[in-house]
Amino acid sequence: MRDDQASERLEDLLARAHQQLGIAVHDGLMGSGGPPELRDPDQMLGRLLAAAHRQTGDAVAGRLARRGRRAPRERGVSGTAAPSERLLMRPASVRLKYREQALDCARRYWPLDAVGVIGDAVRTVQEVIAKLEEEMLPDAARGRLQQVSSGLGQVLALPPPANLQPPLSGFDYVEEVEDFLATCAWRLVTATRRSKQLLDNELVLHFCTPEFSWLGALEVSQDLADDLDLAYREALSLSRAVTVVEDASTDFRGADLESADLDGVDLEGIRWDVSTEWPAHWQERIWRASLAVDSGQGELIVGAEPRDSTVAVDI
Known part of the structure; x- marks a missing residue:
């Protein structure tokens, strides 16, 4: 068989295969209700990324929740002692002498379950994202988001960080406890404030405007979910710090x-x-x-x- 005949034969086979494949695809689509609705490629990509983000967030949040408040203490880098270890290395007589002040300080920085409050906020926003991905307006979304805002406001009521300057000999024990907790609380308040501002100033407004934008609300909700994920990690960090102080004052x-x-x-x-x-x-x-x-x-x-x-x- 000559080369030109072989080439024509191959092209004929490919053409018939393409035709048969088209018939099969058409029959499959019509049998399932017709062709799917065409969507903006950017919107489809956003939906896929949002779904992946939500599933990853659920897995991470579940893992952190299972670890609970009394998670294993983490060591500092470069072989240096972490703040929790420095607290525990202080003489037992010193920790006992100032245990009441240390426990009072821990209670001031943990007046509410910040992990639970922000965890509820994360779950609420993830539910809103799931509904928006399906272009379904969440039931009572505005009211639920306002409840989330109220909870974040309680977290923002944590004590402001004290401007402690260590003397040449270093912090005394109570000042070290205060600095340890205040540092964690400052990070939590910073992340929570950013989340609350995005929630109040952007996302809630989407549910108040007559011309509701699905894509705009979804993008803001995804940004809010990212900020809340960070706030949740900081809440866990403060919770562990409080546990360290309680252990150092009790064990x-x-x-x-x-x-x-x-x-x-x-x-x-x-x-x-x-x-x-x-x-x-x-x-x-x-x-x-x-x-x-x-x-x-x-x-x-x-x-x-x-x-x-x-x-x-x-x-």
């Missing part, structure tokens, strides 16, 4: 407190074990005021009032 297992001055110190809630060394004249009183914790590790916790009998020694 005295194995600590040497033999020379500590316990007069006037609120010991209720302190966790300790048989390796904790107490002042000699406080030992019996501590034992009588403590209850064993069912942890399997010989842990005890100091109660509010002395007990009628001491805890068994073989805990």
